[in-house]
Amino acid sequence: MSRKKDKNSTKSESPQIAPASKSAVAAKPAADQAPAPAAPPKKSPAPSAAAPEKKPIDWIAILKNWQVALVIILVAASIVAINPHFENGEFTTNLQFGLDLQTGTWLQMEFQSEVVAFQTDLTTAQFITNLQKNLDAEIYLVGDNRLEIRQLVPEDQLRQIFTESGGTLTSYEVGVSRETAEQVKTILENKLNGLGTKNANVNPLIGFDGVAHYIRVELAGVSLAEAKDIVGKQGKFEIRIHTTGNETEHVLYGDTITSVGIPSQEPPGSNSWGVSFTLSDQGADQFRQAAIQYGAVTNPDSHRLDMLLDDVVVYSAPLSPDLATKLQTEPIRQLFASTGSGDAGLQSAKNLEIHLRAGALPVDVVVAGAGYTPANFSDYYKLMVVIAGMLALVAVGLVIFYRYREPTIVLPMIATNIAEIIILLGFATFIQQLDLAAIAGLIAVLGTGIDQLVVITDEILHEGKVPSPTLYQKRLTRALGIIMISAATVVIAMLPLALLDLSSLRGFAIITILGVLIGVLITRPAYGKIIMGILSR
């Protein structure tokens, strides 16, 4: 294709190709001077081109269209949501930025664990018992016949072990169940909050089948080396015993706890919750000696035991009469900390389990990917993105103006586009962080947005001006038909990205889908009404 730019020929012929704008172009010199008859409806003012000899554009009538009014309300609401303001002399907004537009570190970690499905002729309990004998790993039943095995065992090896245990492996996926993923999230969050990290984001990436393969940690204002330290670090767990009054004495540290169970009911089915844990021989000795030395075995209620994580009491209870009696004769390794009944008891049990693990994750993780953006980059990127956006708008405006030569068409078009972006950003403050990929999505929306406004405009201008509003309405409906199909294809094309856990492209897809929906449902129909109102004067 060859390019030929010949302004003169275009200019002289443009009335021929676009009869609708012909008269308007002729009336332009006067139009530019004419004051607007009513307040323009948009932030970006659309100066009226109402020439004295023509009927003025009836802005009131245009505003009375609910589509147009809705856009204005949404733009206003979005600006409130974005809340641009100055804080300590710095310009800030409510927009959440992803880690390439904000200083900080991201770590994506892979669970060293797998979720598998099985079939067996034995009872499930019997099968798990067999499996436990053949496999030295923590095994939990999740769902009807799915197991979470908290150790990375290759599929072939696991298949063989399953066969030896009297069952068959029917599916294998590296990762953890949703519940475990949520637990890891809570542990990491507790840890990060405890360390005073300002802005921590922990998100397990959970697939369609409820298996989480990765967990992503985002830490604002923390360097990569620091972040790895924090995530890997364990808390200090201690058990202390009350001596006299509020005085306490050390009993044991978390390193003598050899395993921690998941919350369970004791006795089973009683709805009375707690967590079991096991002490090493040394820990059990220390526990017994302290209980005897301070008199807890004879008078449990005045010698409560405190559990502390990083010197904060997280659990406190007396020995049960039963345990007190047993401890007099022998050390006990298996202990059960009851937390109460009902949902509250279950919740406390879950928290206690996390504390007993002292911030250690129930599943091993390895770092799969990581990144760090320093402050100078994030500020610089933000600036560049704003410049790019502005330039893109100007470029689009120039091309549109070159084509239509009619401010009353070009300005509403640009204003609609800006409104679309503002509404999109407004929505985004609630649901999506903006990173560079999401910005790319924003630009994609800007591009398709202007495309579709061109479709609407050309469709309505098609075959020139007509006095009949019904005919305009028919044309607008036809244009919206074309737009709907385009929008449907874009949404469908982006859906896989929004659903797959390619974390960094998810933002891109969500912003694009959201933008297209806002466009076809809200702003583009409104633009149609505006342009109809302007043309039917």
Add this chain to the structure above:
Amino acid sequence: MLSNIYDMGFISYDVNRYSPKQMVIIPLILLILALASLGYMMATTGMPVKPGLDFSGGTAVTLFTTDTDTQMEEVFAGYPLISITGGINNGKYLKFGPMSDDQLQSLAVLINENYPDAKIDQIGATFGQALQQQAILALIFSFIGMSLVVFIAFRTFVPAAAVVLSAFADIVMTAAAMNLVGIDLSLPTTAALLMLIGYSVDSDILLTMRTLKRQGKLEDKLAGAFRTGIIMTTTTLAAIVAMWVVAYFGQIIVIWEIATVLIIGLVIDMMNTWLTNAGIIKWYLLRRGER
């Protein structure tokens, strides 16, 4: 009504001058060449497009420094440094091969000491592979989804197939062009290819709707669609070129890559829409007896 089809002002191409065969022949040859080059890449490297760091695994470091490449090579001796690419404004982009966790940790410390303002991104090799698989899946699903919508919307085989074919040609030719220009397939460029599916069908759908579902002379309908379609693509191009300029001078590699792929893709899309798709539609309507 419309009297002069050269009025687009940008491009003097008469969509009505050529026969369907003439229209389709050039893109067809290019499509075959593109497929052949992708096939060759696939046979020699296992991937149709060279995977970037996101997919092959490794570490990327972006920094601004006045140090020379040799100086930096000395600093990072002992680490698997693959390449240093420089741009304007002293921006440097360093690529490292896969490393162990410990080695990465010490690299992070080293970078922090020497270049405290460097941006670091690290992707593990297996994670990269998982990302690559998902990206390819996303591309395939997107394409299938798009095809379904197009077929449901038009319910006639030839026009729908023409839209799908020209979108396919867009992706294939752009991918081949990426190999030529030396842009790797990464997360951002995958996003760009997906965006291209959206942009591509935009003008194709317009063309099909205008020619298929409307009364009037075929010549006029084609010319009208062309006028609107070209303006659509040019405005999008204008926005993307603006983005490209800023990204190039501002050294924002992610956006620069996306913009480059989109510019190539949009130019290719103009060809595929107004030669491939328009050619097929014209042939289809002429055969159906329209004039």
